[in-house]
Amino acid sequence: MTKYAKEILDIVNASSDHLTAEEVYLKLKAKNSKVVLATIYNNLGTLVKNGDVRKIAMDGGSDRYDKTIRHDHLICAKCGKISDFTFEDLTESLEQQSGIKILSYDLKISYICDDCKKNQ
Template structure:
């Protein structure tokens, strides 16, 4: 029997969908693992505090969970959708500007996602 924490960790690591706790809960249920939503929340908090998963917070949206592997996020200002993007690693650049030892940074860049751009400008729906 796998522990709940392992099942939750696997679900987060295997997905690139930036799932919320509720989506993780539903995905586990669909694959036959029933656990209380509170259990999912507790394990996510624990995994996050152990530095095994990453939590992505966007104002006005529920927290989403992500793998630790270094990458950045484009965040749609309209719908809050997250898109993975890998900008050049800025750790050294940032570190050169402070004497404090930096552990990591979290970069979220706002934009308007293609889907929202299309709804805003219906005339351009002929774009590929």
């Protein structure tokens, strides 16, 4: 793993937020002024491909990056806020219903967060 990849992985793993590539860039740039945004995108792509970082594709917004620890996401349809939530592992149930071997799944549930409900 390259020096930048390790630093990017550390930033993602240390964050309680779901960071965009630009946010990762700003955090790393504060430590290393020579880094460029393309380096962040290239390394995030490699980290996702290798299974070290989880990519959350956002409809109509920037992709987010997260830890690989098993958890699910609640995404507010109004403001885009992402909240971590751990549901019961559905692998066995999905396999029984589908008749296929499930390697992995990514559960993203769209909802309206409490703040947006208050503002309606």
